[in-house]
Amino acid sequence: MKIIGLIITIVTGAFLVYAAADFPAWADPNSPASTYLSPYFIENSMKDTSVPNFVTSLLADYRGFDTMFETTVIFTAGLVCFILLRISGRKEPETSHYRHVLTGVTVTLKEGRKIPASEDFERIDDLWTPPDLIIKTGCRLMIPFIQLFGLYVIAHGHSSPGGGFQGGVILGASIILLAISHDLRTALERMREKVVAILCPVGVAIYAGTGTLCLLLGVNFLDYSALASVLHVDPIAARSHGIFMVEIGVGIAVMTTMIWIYNNISSAGKYNQGL
Amino acid sequence: MSQQYPALLVIVPLLSAFAISIAGWVNKRLCFPIIVTALSVVVYASIGLLLTVLEKGVVIYHLGGWPPPVGIAYYVDHLNGLVLVVVASVALLNVIAAKKSIEQEFPDKAGPFYTLYILMVTGLLGIVVTGDAFNLYVLLEIAALTGYGLLAMGEERAPLSTLNYLYMGTIGACFYLLGVGYLYIVTGSLNMVDIARLLPPLYQSRAVLAAFIICMVGVWLKMAFFPLHAWLPNAYTHATSAASSLIAPLVTKVMVYVMIRLILTIFTPEFVFATLALKNVVVWLAVIAIVMGAILALAERNLKRMLTFIIVAEVGYMVGGAWLGNRAGMTGAILHIANDALMTLCVFLVVGNIVYKVKGYAFENLQGLFRKMPFTMGAFVVGAMSIIGVPPTCGFFSKWYLILGALQAGHYGFMAALIFSSLVSVVLFFRIFEICYYEPFSDHHGHDHPPEPMDEAPLTMVVPLLIVAVILILVGLYTVDIVNHIIKFAIPEGLV
């Protein structure tokens, strides 16, 4: 196998090197890629969409259709992880352990009995390790700021690096951080599985819905300029707003998907205390 | 509304996918009606689109109102108009037929399953309808990811074989992406028609040659063209019948479509057949693919797995036909996309019914099925005849054009391979008929037959199957119309 791999690799590599001979040199301002289409985007982005960040305008407007499916890919990934891993309708184990938070005494209950949810007791599993107080507290402090920053990144995508994907990932990371620093159950209390699973399609649906709204308003799919009539602004500003709407959708979808994938993979679909 | 058909084709299933996935958490019983309505709308739109194309010629749809090459455009001509109808109708028929087995195999995850199902259909439709090289890659990945999900939900070996499929599929998609990157670096454009306009001066450039070859290898990986087919049999065999009967007919065919689109639209036939000296090499590869597929199928003692190897051989048919480099061969390849999709659907639906009733698809499970499930087996006979290539089933007619192309190209090896594979399929299928018909047989005149009671699959599974069987014959009888009114215009004048 190794030999075959080596041969294939060398042959392919040699072929690619051979092909690279005709490529323009690195950072050549006159390469076709830099002279054919990109000038149009750079020069007209402001005029067409009044979005200073060309990447954003290109991402969400000129090639907004790609981006919609990109978001769908994310959603698909979350769904596949769920459908592959989630163990549904699984009954509780016979013995369950609860830990008294203040004293640290662990109670073990048989025949699947439960302790009514209270502040003093936390449910733990066999592979429970004592959590580090510093990490817990530190993360608790950081998480709100992380989320705030995530919102900023989404909102400010128009005129600075950022946008729905980046902001969404940051938001998702905040919840995942909670799950890592405490345990999955704590995170799930903040954000239930059902909420995640419904918000995720909703996020993408916001994107597609915006496009469909334009379609219903009588122009082509994703042609935000039609929103002008709804938002009572000029078509160019309408495009900018349309881009913002879809960015929000992207943000929601990406955040929830990140959480969804983490929940399923970290607990192998059992949704116990996780890592 | 009619000018929005291209958008509807993709939007309706996409939105309904979200609706289904939400409904899966709220009320499971809604999922099936939603998916059926959505797919019916898609079928309607695709047929409407095809009629518009037949009437007015090529339909171009600017997404986001941006004219190409700035924005992404949908580009529908006779070629993908035809493929769209096939994809949509196959998806609709299959979901109706698969309902029971889906409920039987995973009662609690039906919602997510339907979501993946319709997302996959969205991806395939998008691949077919799009006119933008990069957009095609994104949809390729959607179809691939949903496919992994659907295939992996099968037997216990499914995850492993799916993981192998994932490796191969990713390499394939990445190769395609790289090829598009090569085109972009030399032309600066991503729109297929625009690239085709910019390429001719660059035909001698190594980069274009590399772009073409890399794209081809990528697409061949995805369509399981012979040396690169290793992932397909396991992945399809271990999947659930609902998934395999969607993926087996469509994915490979759509990839063949992509290949033909690459040859005809992006790199024009002049470049592919005239400038490059690869024509005969590829046809000989196809010959090997056909022969090996047939032989490997002979070695199988398990119906579903045997069929997967037949798919490998059929891919050889289409690649070879497309690369013969003449009109008849290309016609045969395009016609075979439609026919093969239908006949593969037919036989895989049969497998679905058998699995539903008998819980197995090894040869020994098939004994006495002709008495047990007469209608299913009747449809199976039609499908088998079509694969063998017996008139008036449609399989014969595409094979006719392929052989004609081989004759006109003077490529007798390909012709011989086609004949050979037909003969092998006769053996394959009559071996199965014998088992289904005569076993369990007894040695003196089989008088003491235990008369099994008839135990046919539920109506919702049998009726779509019979519809497919009828379509197989109707398509055969109307071949000349399909060829004269659709495929004739799908092939550029330059190709004689």
Next chain:
Amino acid sequence: METITSIKPLLAVLVSLLVTPMLVSSRNPNVREGWTFLAAFIKLAIVASMVPAILQGTEIVYTVAEVFPGVAIKFKVDAFGMLFALVSSTLWIVTTIYSIGYMRGLNEHSQTRYFCFFAIALSATIGVAFSANLLTLYLFYEMLSFATYPLVAHHQDQEARSSGRKYLLYIVGASIGLVLPAMMICYNLTGTLEFSKQGIFTGTEPHATMLVLLLMLVLGFAKAGIMPFHSWLPAAMVAPTPVSALLHAVAVVKVGAFSVLRVLTGVFGIDLLASLNLGTVICYIAAFTVITASLIALSQDGLKRRLAFSTIGQLSYIVLGVALLSPKGVIGGMTHIAMHAFGKITLFFCAGAIFVATGKKNISEMVGIGRRMPVTMVAFFIGSLSVIGLPPTGGFFSKWYLVQGTLQADQWPMLVVLLSSSLLNAAYFFPIVYKAFFCTQEEAMFEDRIEEAPLWCVVPLVITAAGSIALFFYPTLFLKLAELATR
């Protein structure tokens, strides 16, 4: 000659196809047989109703659908097709009567399946008879191959299945492996597949190509049993006797011969073959088959196997007659389809009747059977006369014309072949009859009392025997059709 468009040919094909659902659904055997008879009679009626028109020299045409530019699934009834259709649809009725007797006499299993595929096979046969071009012919030819497979393998035991496989291997293998490519090449060369008197070729094609095509097409229709593609026929004799009777003495093998004749007269055309001097090639292949088959037949002890080899020989007569390329020879070949059909089916019926009545299959066990089953053996005698070609049976006429054909084409070697093979025929038939009647008491294997097979079996073989004699006195219909076909 003028042509009229009518749906009759299609109906004639469909009627026995459409009856199959009734056969499947009918629970009571009598109802089932009722349906079969109904279909058989309707079919005969439709076919017969077209005879007058044909005799006036018109052709009846019906196009189902055009499937390729220039090629359609199309029916055309001409004299030759009518001749064949008439024979097979008449004999279907007789055989149905016989089948009922035979199948019930042995209380065979899964009779419904048997009758269904029988009906399908018949529609395929008529379809071949009426097809207007090579594609349609190929379509029904394949249909017949697949429809008869379950009949051949009816007994479902190991032997039946293996010979069923052999049958498929030869028939389908040859048709897909040889006929299909040959057909494609013809289409690629000429752009059409329609049968026509002067053939579809311009005559400018290279001689080698034509020879290869001719061989592919003639050998490809393996149902004609021309050597070396003959050995499926003896193997297929494991089938129930009515199947052997109708399918392997009439429908299947004659379809093969018919297709070969169509190829010779319709695809290549007599004149072209004559000008390219290709007829003699076929002549010699056929002659070889005739002699060899007759010699093998001599050595067979199983009655049905002997009949099978005799069939192989007789089929090659038909091909030989046409390959002589002389008018009389062609007439002889075509009429021989009809004459041999009546004679040979009688013989098979007798074989089946003997099996039903006594369970005997081998000739060596039939000494003195004439005393046990006089009617059957007399019929057998008449049948063998017809096959040998002696008056007062129809077989005489076809032989007569064949001989005249050889003279017309002054092919002396062929004349020798014909005469010597007739002697061989006599040599392998008469001993059976002789032993059946004239043997000493101690030789006789049956005690001396008359015990025939059930009436359902006896009546048909009497009818067909009478038929072969009647054809001696009233052969005009078939002769006239053959003449029309050659004109």
Next chain:
Amino acid sequence: MNMAELIPALIAKYNYWIYITLMMIGLYAMIAKNNLVKKIVGMNIFQTAIILYYVSIGVKKGATIPISAGGHGAAHEAVHAADYLNPLPHVLMLTAIVVGVATLGVALALCLRIYNRYNTLEEDEILAQIRKK
């Protein structure tokens, strides 16, 4: 050509050499490695190489990040294409990155399933187990 020309030619296109090397490393890992997760790692290297290739297309000498310097207020003043990087590859690669993440997630989920079933991620051991049955 001689060294004097070859060296600059090589240097001028170093981005391609880098991406090809990375890509081949990934490809080799996917083919030759026995451990399923290592294959996945190889897959990611493979994808990343392509991403690098695309992004390197977008680079232009003397150009800055593709965000209008003037910000929102600068709608009126003209924008010169030469001043900014080519934004298109960045957009495309955003998509490719997302696809890569999605594929990674699915692949890991599959690995988990496989591990729960066979208690190993070494391909040969898994195949051995399958063959045993």
